[in-house]
Amino acid sequence: MPTLTRWFLRAAMVHLVAALGLGLVLALPSLAAQAGAWRPVYIHLLVVGWATQMIFGVAYWMFPRIEPLDLTAVPWVGWTCFWTLNAGLVLRAACEPVIAVRTAPLAAAGTTVAAALQLIAVATFVRLSWSRVKTR
Amino acid sequence: MPRVSVWLVRASLLQLLSGALLGAAYLAFKAEGWFAILVTHLGTHQEQMLVGWMVQLVIGVAYWILPRSDGQGPKDSERVMWVVFGLLNAGVLVAALGTDPSWPASLLLIGRVAETAAAVLFARHAWKRQRAYREGVRTVLV
Numbered sequence: 001m002p003t004l005t006r007w008f009l010r011a012a013m014v015h016l017v018a019a020l021g022l023g024l025v026l027a028l029p030s031l032a033a034q035a036g037a038w039r040p041v042y043i044h045l046l047v048v049g050w051a052t053q054m055i056f057g058v059a060y061w062m063f064p065r066i067e068p069l070d071l072t073a074v075p076w077v078g079w080t081c082f083w084t085l086n087a088g089l090v091l092r093a094a095c096e097p098v099i100a101v102r103t104a105p106l107a108a109a110g111t112t113v114a115a116a117l118q119l120i121a122v123a124t125f126v127r128l129s130w131s132r133v134k135t136r
Numbered sequence: 137m138p139r140v141s142v143w144l145v146r147a148s149l150l151q152l153l154s155g156a157l158l159g160a161a162y163l164a165f166k167a168e169g170w171f172a173i174l175v176t177h178l179g180t181h182q183e184q185m186l187v188g189w190m191v192q193l194v195i196g197v198a199y200w201i202l203p204r205s206d207g208q209g210p211k212d213s214e215r216v217m218w219v220v221f222g223l224l225n226a227g228v229l230v231a232a233l234g235t236d237p238s239w240p241a242s243l244l245l246i247g248r249v250a251e252t253a254a255a256v257l258f259a260r261h262a263w264k265r266q267r268a269y270r271e272g273v274r275t276v277l278v
Contacts, residue, residue: 047185052152055193064137092163099167111167115160122156126149133145135137 001061002069004078008057011086015049037100041093048118049089056081056125063132081124088117137200140217144196147225151188155181179235179244187251188228195220195258202265216261220254227251 022042026035060078095110137145158181161171199217231247233239 047190051190055190096163096166108167112164112170115163115167119156119160122152126153129149130146133137133142133149135139135142 002071002075004075004082005057005061007082008053008060011082012050012053012057015045015053015089019045019050034097034101037097040100041096044089044092048085053085056085059125059129063129064134064136066131075128077124077128081121081128084117084124085121088114088121091117138214138217140214140221141196141200144192144199144217144221144224147221148189148193148196151184151192151225151228155184155189159185176236176238177232180232183228183232183235183247187224187231191251191255192224195224195254198258198262202262203267204265213261216257220258220261223250223254223257227254 019042022038022045025031026038026042091110092114095107095114098104098107099111158174158177161174162178162181164170165172165175199213227247227250229247230243230250234241234244234247
């Protein structure tokens with residue numbers, strides 16, 4: 001399994017635990033009032049951080065290769081995808097609940113940067129995968 | 137990879153890119169008030185990410201890697217899968233339009249019918265491709 005895949009899969013598992021932990025906390029009756037602000041973070045940790053990241057990792061590993069995997073080369077596009085996806089998600093988790101309850105310019109800027117980072121992650125994954133999806 | 141799988145997986149990548157664009161625009165709207173014109177497209181984002189990206193990718197990869205059934209020729213099953221491809225993508229598009237308040241809400245129902253029909257056709261096809269190991273095969277699973 002390529003190193004990048006291992007990082008994707010391990011990060012996906014961290015996001016899964018974080019998402020379900022957050023879901024558990026949000027289910028506490030004493031936090032019912034705050035749950036709305038955190039719900040988008042919970043959903044995205046699960047759907048993007050866990051499921052999509054798992055798919056990214058496995059696709060990078062399993063999709064047909066144009067050239068044999070060179071273990072000595074650093075797949076920069078792949079690592080850009082990994083770091084922008086995870087930095088974007090963490091930044092989003094830190095900032096989005098803040099702007100949901102009050103005006104906070106720094107958190108708003110952080111949310112916008114998070115949006116851009118996640119978009120970059122998706123674009124790099126599409127670039128990475130497109131040519132590998134082909135008939136024999 | 138069969139041609140129909142290539143189309144399903146590439147269409148799922150396009151749905152992912154388009155859905156992520158809408159999602160990022162929506163997040164920027166929440167943060168800074170930008171792209172207000174896209175606020176009504178949250179339903180499109182959700183439809184594209186869940187059905188257009190995830191479901192379609194899984195269907196495309198499953199058609200590629202599940203063991204082939206002996207009873208059904210690849211040509212027959214490929215024809216069914218092209219119908220699945222058409223129904224699923226048309227369904228996502230129509231259902232997405234249905235979530236926009238400026239379009240008739242009935243489109244959501246029509247889109248979901250198309251998506252469900254695609255799911256039924258795929259499930260019917262994939263059902264026959266789940267097989268146990270043949271008797272007598274000595275396999276050690278670790």
